Amino acid sequence: EPEVTQTPSHQVTQMGQEVILRCVPISNHLYFYWYRQILGQKVEFLVSFYNNEISEKSEIFDDQFSVERPDGSNFTLKIRSTKLEDSAMYFCAGRLASAYEQYFGPGTRLTVT
Amino acid sequence: RKEVEQDPGPFNVPEGATVAFNCTYSNSASQSFFWYRQDCRKEPKLLMSVYSSGNEDGRFTAQLNRASQYISLLIRDSKLSDSATYLCVVMDTDKLIFGTGTRLQVFP
Numbered sequence: 001e002p003e004v005t006q007t008p009s010h011q012v013t014q015m016g017q018e019v020i021l022r023c024v025p026i027s028n029h030l031y032f033y034w035y036r037q038i039l040g041q042k043v044e045f046l047v048s049f050y051n052n053e054i055s056e057k058s059e060i061f062d063d064q065f066s067v068e069r070p071d072g073s074n075f076t077l078k079i080r081s082t083k084l085e086d087s088a089m090y091f092c093a094g095r096l097a098s099a100y101e102q103y104f105g106p107g108t109r110l111t112v113t
Numbered sequence: 114r115k116e117v118e119q120d121p122g123p124f125n126v127p128e129g130a131t132v133a134f135n136c137t138y139s140n141s142a143s144q145s146f147f148w149y150r151q152d153c154r155k156e157p158k159l160l161m162s163v164y165s166s167g168n169e170d171g172r173f174t175a176q177l178n179r180a181s182q183y184i185s186l187l188i189r190d191s192k193l194s195d196s197a198t199y200l201c202v203v204m205d206t207d208k209l210i211f212g213t214g215t216r217l218q219v220f221p
Binding site: 031033035041042043044045048050055056058089091093100101102103104105106107109 | 145147154155156157158159162200204206207208209210211212213214
């Protein structure tokens with residue numbers, strides 16, 4: 001069964017550094033998402049992406065965040081200058097054009113020190 | 114009012130028990146609803162979609178009451194492996210809105 005993959009599984013970075021989180025969605029998915037989950041809190045939507053454009057973004061997704069799908073397979077989330085409060089699990093998700101169910105990757109744990 | 118509200122639990126039940134989780138949502142225009150399961154420090158995994166007519170998948174039954182903006186999940190004959198956090202999820206435009214989850218612990 002195809003799965004969403006994410007790398008790295010854990011990233012430790014210093015405040016102010018740039019990080020890039022990578023995702024390989026399921027090959028026939030056309031809609032892509034990033035969510036985050038701060039430890040002990042609920043999963044929160046960050047951004048949705050379709051046809052190489054951002055469809056929707058949350059208030060969390062400020063100018064420090066960007067997404068791209070550079071080569072038609074990888075889907076990346078970049079945080080330009082990390083803050084302590086960016087420490088969280090970041091999940092990539094995707095879905096088919098014909099269905100609303102979203103399937104999640106295993107996540108990247110980001111720790112900002 | 115929270116967008117998606119769930120009782121956080123925990124629900125501690127013996128193997129073989131039936132347990133029910135409830136959830137309310139605030140946006141009456143929402144059209145799609147799901148239950149996800151999340152194990153500790155893992156990703157949410159889709160358990161089932163929830164349809165107006167109600168739907169069943171093995172030991173799991175989901176119900177939707179649009180008038181009351183209420184979603185439920187029933188687990189029959191609980192197994193130890195059902196221990197997890199159950200997330201009530203509502204789709205708003207194209208994004209998923211998650212509840213905080215209800216923790217279930219099944220004991221022998």
